[in-house]
Amino acid sequence: MTQSSMPELARKPSAGFDLKLWGPFLALAGLIVLGTLVNPVFLSPANLANVLTRTAFTGIIAVGATFVITTGGIDLSVGSLAAFTAGVMIVVMNALVGPMGAGWPVVLVGMLVAVGLGLVAGLVNGLLVTKGRIEAFIVTLGTMGIFRSLVTYLADGGTLSLNSGMRAVYRPVYYGGLFGIPTPVWVFAAVALIGAVILYRTRFGRYCAAIGSNDEVARYSAIDVDRVRLLAFVLQGLCVAIAVVLYVPRLGSASATTGVLWELEAIAAVIIGGTMLKGGHGRIWGTVVGAVMLTLIDNILNLTGAISVYLNGAIQGAIIIVAVLLQRGTASKR
Amino acid sequence: MSSQPVLVADGVAKSFGPVQVLFGVDFDVRPGEVHALVGENGAGKSTLMKILAGYQPPSAGTIRVDGEPVHLSGSGPAEALGIVLIHQEFNLAEHLTVEENISLGREIRRGFFLDKPAMRERARAALAELNCPVDPDARIRDLSVSERQMVEIAKAVSRSVRVLIMDEPTAVLTGAETEVLFRLIRRLTAQGVGVVYISHKLDEVKAISDRITVLRDGRRIGTHPAELLGHDDIAQLMVGRPMSDLFPPKEPPPPDAPVVLEVEGLSVPGWVRDASFQLRRGEILGFAGLVGAGRTELMEGLMGLRHRSAGAIRRDGQPLRVRTVADAAKAGIAYLTEDRKGKGLLVGKGLRPNLTLLALERYGRVFIDERKEAMALDRAIEEFDIRLKSPDALVGSLSGGNQQKLLLAKTMQVAPQILIVDEPTRGIDIGTKQQIYRFLHDLARRGASIIVISSEMPEIIGLSHRVVVMRSGAVTGTLSGDDIVEAEIVRYATGLKGLKGISHDPVLHA
Numbered sequence: 050m051t052q053s054s055m056p057e058l059a060r061k062p063s064a065g066f067d068l069k070l071w072g073p074f075l076a077l078a079g080l081i082v083l084g085t086l087v088n089p090v091f092l093s094p095a096n097l098a099n100v101l102t103r104t105a106f107t108g109i110i111a112v113g114a115t116f117v118i119t120t121g122g123i124d125l126s127v128g129s130l131a132a133f134t135a136g137v138m139i140v141v142m143n144a145l146v147g148p149m150g151a152g153w154p155v156v157l158v159g160m161l162v163a164v165g166l167g168l169v170a171g172l173v174n175g176l177l178v179t180k181g182r183i184e185a186f187i188v189t190l191g192t193m194g195i196f197r198s199l200v201t202y203l204a205d206g207g208t209l210s211l212n213s214g215m216r217a218v219y220r221p222v223y224y225g226g227l228f229g230i231p232t233p234v235w236v237f238a239a240v241a242l243i244g245a246v247i248l249y250r251t252r253f254g255r256y257c258a259a260i261g262s263n264d265e266v267a268r269y270s271a272i273d274v275d276r277v278r279l280l281a282f283v284l285q286g287l288c289v290a291i292a293v294v295l296y297v298p299r300l301g302s303a304s305a306t307t308g309v310l311w312e313l314e315a316i317a318a319v320i321i322g323g324t325m326l327k328g329g330h331g332r333i334w335g336t337v338v339g340a341v342m343l344t345l346i347d348n349i350l351n352l353t354g355a356i357s358v359y360l361n362g363a364i365q366g367a368i369i370i371v372a373v374l375l376q377r378g379t380a381s382k383r
Numbered sequence: 384m385s386s387q388p389v390l391v392a393d394g395v396a397k398s399f400g401p402v403q404v405l406f407g408v409d410f411d412v413r414p415g416e417v418h419a420l421v422g423e424n425g426a427g428k429s430t431l432m433k434i435l436a437g438y439q440p441p442s443a444g445t446i447r448v449d450g451e452p453v454h455l456s457g458s459g460p461a462e463a464l465g466i467v468l469i470h471q472e473f474n475l476a477e478h479l480t481v482e483e484n485i486s487l488g489r490e491i492r493r494g495f496f497l498d499k500p501a502m503r504e505r506a507r508a509a510l511a512e513l514n515c516p517v518d519p520d521a522r523i524r525d526l527s528v529s530e531r532q533m534v535e536i537a538k539a540v541s542r543s544v545r546v547l548i549m550d551e552p553t554a555v556l557t558g559a560e561t562e563v564l565f566r567l568i569r570r571l572t573a574q575g576v577g578v579v580y581i582s583h584k585l586d587e588v589k590a591i592s593d594r595i596t597v598l599r600d601g602r603r604i605g606t607h608p609a610e611l612l613g614h615d616d617i618a619q620l621m622v623g624r625p626m627s628d629l630f631p632p633k634e635p636p637p638p639d640a641p642v643v644l645e646v647e648g649l650s651v652p653g654w655v656r657d658a659s660f661q662l663r664r665g666e667i668l669g670f671a672g673l674v675g676a677g678r679t680e681l682m683e684g685l686m687g688l689r690h691r692s693a694g695a696i697r698r699d700g701q702p703l704r705v706r707t708v709a710d711a712a713k714a715g716i717a718y719l720t721e722d723r724k725g726k727g728l729l730v731g732k733g734l735r736p737n738l739t740l741l742a743l744e745r746y747g748r749v750f751i752d753e754r755k756e757a758m759a760l761d762r763a764i765e766e767f768d769i770r771l772k773s774p775d776a777l778v779g780s781l782s783g784g785n786q787q788k789l790l791l792a793k794t795m796q797v798a799p800q801i802l803i804v805d806e807p808t809r810g811i812d813i814g815t816k817q818q819i820y821r822f823l824h825d826l827a828r829r830g831a832s833i834i835v836i837s838s839e840m841p842e843i844i845g846l847s848h849r850v851v852v853m854r855s856g857a858v859t860g861t862l863s864g865d866d867i868v869e870a871e872i873v874r875y876a877t878g879l880k881g882l883k884g885i886s887h888d889p890v891l892h893a
């Protein structure tokens with residue numbers, strides 16, 4: 050009898066300040082201030098473009114990881130998959146230079162191969178998790194080893210290099226840009242935007258969060274839990290492929306050490322951004338901020354002489370732990 | 384009774400952020416008495432009890448134990464003083480065994496290691512006292528809700544208690560189990576334990592309690608000796624207005640109403656064997672039986688939520704394939720689960736996504752129309768009288784009864800022609816029960832068909848046009864008209880009548 054009907058109900062989340070929600074953005078602002086104080090060069094367009102460009106690879110992968118983690122899964126294989134995809138892409142393009150000549154058609158075929166490979170790898174991970182009923186951690190730990198070993202085998206333990214003619218053609222995809230903003234940054238922004246729309250505005254996104262919260266409730270709510278989980282892994286594979294397409298023209302090579310630890314960077318970005326590792330709540334923009342922060346720390350340490358760059362890992366680690374401490378505040382209030 | 388109260392709440396108030404849910408409530412428990420606490424959903428009963436048991440601090444007021452003010456900083460100190468709360472929502476570690484749960488936090492150690500035999504003995508003793516046949520090695524997640532409740536009770540009474548607080552302990556129990564619990568309560572009070580008993584089942588409240596306190600909108604309305612209040616008096620005090628008949632008069636469909644759903648020979652391995660029944664248009668069909676009779680499992684089998692080993696389903700005479708809940712929804716069939724927290728609602732999310740989850744495709748093929756969702760929520764809050772203190776509350780912070788109303792609203796989102804409700808009024812106050820009965824009645828009158836599974840005999844008898852009785856996985860009888868009386872239902876449910884033992888050729892009472 051008190052408030053049995055509330056007309057203006059929950060159109061928007063309440064205006065109250067939510068530290069957990071805004072925490073990552075505040076931290077980012079703090080880092081930017083810090084960077085400016087440390088070295089004025091920090092704010093130069095060239096430096097910012099450089100930071101964002103380097104964020105693009107793990108950032109794009111992290112957008113995919115946000116989906117997988119939101120459904121309550123995890124994908125450890127992304128770094129190895131990136132290396133393997135890069136390797137295959139290079140081999141295919143090198144093989145095609147002979148018959149087709151060095152030009153855009155070859156690049157396009159290479160890109161298609163990368164995307165196809167990413168989708169298939171995501172499908173394999175997803176099927177093993179859903180149909181095989183194996184924990185995502187175990188499945189992707191396995192595929193992580195497999196992909197890493199495959200690229201090493203492909204490179205025969207050394208480095209796979211892209212044909213130099215092809216490099217010249219492909220170069221602009223990484224080094225070029227539009228309106229002074231490098232291509233990878235554009236692509237990163239587009240991927241994040243599309244990811245946010247999918248996660249927040251579509252049924253699929255809602256289902257991801259529901260499954261991560263409680264998959265039994267999801268099943269009883271007529272959601273095809275396996276299909277949604279599978280799609281999340283496929284999406285992750287696609288994101289890896291996009292990252293690789295941008296990465297290959299950077300160095301024009303792939304080896305056993307390509308993409309090492311990318312999976313951890315991606316997961317760290319997701320967690321710093323406020324997505325819960327146990328699933329149920331995903332934040333795309335948080336992930337983007339998390340990814341940028343990880344690169345910024347490195348960048349700032351490079352610009353100052355005060356702290357050794359070798360301490361980068363320690364600072365990143367501390368930030369991850371603080372982020373999770375903040376999250377636990379929300380979780381225990383349930 | 385003139386003995387000194389053991390536990391006293393003195394002017395206790397509680398606010399969650401800006402919303403106040405308790406206003407200066409006084410409450411006390413004397414040794415050896417059963418003090419019942421009743422009130423509508425969201426009145427603040429559970430909140431008051433959590434404060435008494437140290438789970439939450441009061442915003443104002445004092446708690447006294449033996450006359451001394453105490454600050455209970457957590458449930459540990461409260462339990463050390465002998466105050467134990469059995470929660471309304473289960474508080475068991477799902478992946479641990481029954482035995483581990485009973486000893487959780489109070490492990491017996493010998494030197495450095497756990498003394499497993501001693502803990503096993505404690506668990507066995509506690510379960511035996513409740514006539515509870517649960518295996519101490521079983522994992523909680525494999526138990527039914529009523530078994531879980533019995534384990535909760537066993538866990539509580541295996542400690543040394545002076546005040547035992549039970550928050551709706553019988554919401555998930557059957558008659559027989561309730562009897563066992565009442566015997567236990569009488570034994571405890573004889574030993575001088577004070578018991579606080581919260582329930583929406585007013586008959587039980589009358590039967591077991593010495594005093595009754597009524598709470599309404601966070602305020603104490605009064606405390607009365609139980610013998611001075613009748614069932615209707617309590618109901619009236621709770622809702623603050625006179626109550627009319629609980630059940631609307633029955634309006635059974637005409638005998639030639641078409642059969643909309645027919646289930647034949649349905650089996651769910653381990654649970655249901657060869658069950659058949661028919662449902663007519665406009666009919667309310669009750670499913671009675673003891674817990675473990677397989678009613679829930681039969682419906683979950685029908686909905687494609689459990690594996691069926693045999694059985695045919697016909698909808699309007701046409702064979703129907705139901706492999707998933709989505710298939711059922713397409714055929715206009717919806718199921719409201721008995722396990723609200725585990726299978727019904729996402730407690731960590733808001734009301735809006737919960738409401739629309741089952742029927743999300745109605746809110747956009749790809750993109751979700753949030754405006755439409757918000758309107759649907761406004762309508763549901765209005766129609767089902769869901770009471771919430773803040774618009775963006777998480778479902779987990781709603782009172783149990785309001786969660787149940789939300790679950791019903793969610794199930795109705797698919798506008799089913801066949802609605803299967805499993806314990807629809809579990810944990811719901813009497814005023815709301817009346818609303819829900821009226822809702823189901825009207826729904827049937829408008830041509831929908833309803834299956835009601837309930838452990839509450841009055842509900843089955845008061846609502847159903849026909850009653851199917853099940854026993855150990857088989858349909859033992861179907862009653863209609865004047866045969867729908869408690870004694871007859873019990874005969875079929877306990878095996879005195881109908882099928883006995885295993886039969887491979889079940890008689891169809893359709």
Ligand SMILES: Nc1ncnc2c1ncn2[C@@H]1O[C@H](COP(=O)(O)OP(=O)(O)OP(=O)(O)O)[C@@H](O)[C@H]1O
Nearest residue numbers: 399404424425426427428429430780781782783784
């Ligand atoms: N943690 C919380 N945060 C915000 N509001 C809360 C919280 N816990 C309870 N409330 C609110 O306090 C009010 C009282 O809830 P409480 O659970 O005590 O009711 P109740 O009398 O036990 O009802 P029921 O019979 O349905 O179990 C409700 O309006 C509920 O929404």
Ligand SMILES: [Mg+2]
Nearest residue numbers: 428429471783
């Ligand atoms: Mg309650």
